Amino acid sequence: MNLPYDLAFLVDLKIPELLMNIAKGSVTTRDKSLSEFDESQEQEEYEQCMKWLEECKTGFSAWYKTAQESSKEDRKAMQMFVARFCDLLDVEISCDGCGVTLPGRRYRCLQCQDMDLCATCFAGGVKPAGEHTDDHDIVHLMYKCDECQAFIVGQRIHCDVCEDFDLCLGCHKKELYPPGHDSSHRVSVLPLVKCK
Structure with a gap:
């Protein structure tokens, strides 16, 4: 058993450092910015959806x-509608990086007509084929409106009273609330976070 030799060999090769560098190289950090959405445009998109x-x-x-x-x-807007309401429409969305079916949360490009990534492909910096480029804005579809059931792309209205309760701006403005929430509850308006 030559453990000291093997240990010295691994130390000489700097295997732990090598493995850490490989791990760091496979994860891409992204720039994030807060979106300045036009409320009237967001309302128009809600009405269209x-x-x-x-x-x-x-x-x-x-x-x-059709x-x-x-x-x-229009096709781009319709694809975003399908992405936001996929659960209600019973549509399966696939990752454009690895092809896996995405059952819920995912990353979606705001400039491409139809580009979604799973968390693994997004974190790994996967570059899908097609029109997508690194300067496109990407949103993390992770919060759903508790009224219309769509993924929220825009301002998120979070109730500070109800537990785990969010509304899209459209449902909030129309005062469409599920049972248990009402307009007297204090809310936080959270902007859309975009990644590059």
């Missing part, structure tokens, strides 16, 4: 087929 959600009740496939015949900007 509610209209599309109503249209999808008669059949998502037909709605989606959506594909729209302009590029």
